[in-house]
Amino acid sequence: MALKWRLYRLENRLKSVSTTTARPERDMAVAYVAMEALNAWAMFSRSFYLSCALGTVTERDRKVAITAAPTADHMGMAITQFKKSAKPNSAGQWHRRDEPAWHDPNVLMTVCKNLGCSIQTQLVSSFTLQQSVFNDLPVCRNFFAHRNESSSRAARNIAPRYTLPTYLSPCDLLLSVSPGSSTSVLLSWMDEMNITAEFICKA
Numbered sequence: 001m002a003l004k005w006r007l008y009r010l011e012n013r014l015k016s017v018s019t020t021t022a023r024p025e026r027d028m029a030v031a032y033v034a035m036e037a038l039n040a041w042a043m044f045s046r047s048f049y050l051s052c053a054l055g056t057v058t059e060r061d062r063k064v065a066i067t068a069a070p071t072a073d074h075m076g077m078a079i080t081q082f083k084k085s086a087k088p089n090s091a092g093q094w095h096r097r098d099e100p101a102w103h104d105p106n107v108l109m110t111v112c113k114n115l116g117c118s119i120q121t122q123l124v125s126s127f128t129l130q131q132s133v134f135n136d137l138p139v140c141r142n143f144f145a146h147r148n149e150s151s152s153r154a155a156r157n158i159a160p161r162y163t164l165p166t167y168l169s170p171c172d173l174l175l176s177v178s179p180g181s182s183t184s185v186l187l188s189w190m191d192e193m194n195i196t197a198e199f200i201c202k203a
Helices: 002-015 023-053 074-082 105-115 120-126 133-145 149-156 170-175 185-201
Strands: none
Touching: 002 023, 002 185, 023 074, 023 105, 023 133, 023 170, 023 185, 074 105, 105 120, 120 185, 133 149, 133 170, 133 185, 149 170, 170 185
C-alpha cells in the first residue's frame, strides 16, 4: 500500500528529530511531516474512490460493485457533487483545484455513497474508530501553510484534547507525548491513518 510506505518514511523522518536538534531544523521537519502526512491521506482517499469506481477488489478478494450509472468521468462526478459550477477545460480535463478536499473523510464517504458502493457500510464503519487525526491534523497543517496568530491559536487549542498545555507551540505539541501514550501526537496520528486504511482495504 502506497500510503503505508509514505507514512513509514515520514515516521522515520520524524523519529530522526531529537531534543538536541536545532529548533529551526526541528520545526521544519515537523512541518514537513505534518503536511506530507495529510497529503498522503488525501492521495489514498482519491485513489480509493477511483479504484472503487473502476471495480477494484479488496484485500479479502471481495469485488467492489457500484450501482451508479456507467460514466467515463468519475472524477467529474466527484467534483460536481461538491462544486456544481465546476466545468472541465476544452480538452475535457478537470483542474485539480476543483477537486474536493480528499483529506476529509466525509468527502470519501459521500462520493462512494453516490457510486452506490457495495462496501459503503464497511467504509463508514472505518471512520468510527474514535480517530483524532482527521479533525486535528488539518488544523495543524493549516498553521504550517499559513502561519499567523489565528492559525497558531487554533492549533494550540487542540492541546487540551491530549491533556497537554496550550502554551506549547504547534511544533512542540506534535512532538509531545500525551499522558498514557507511548508515542508523540503526530506519530499517533499517522498510526491512526494506517489503521483506518487497513480497515478500509480489508472491507
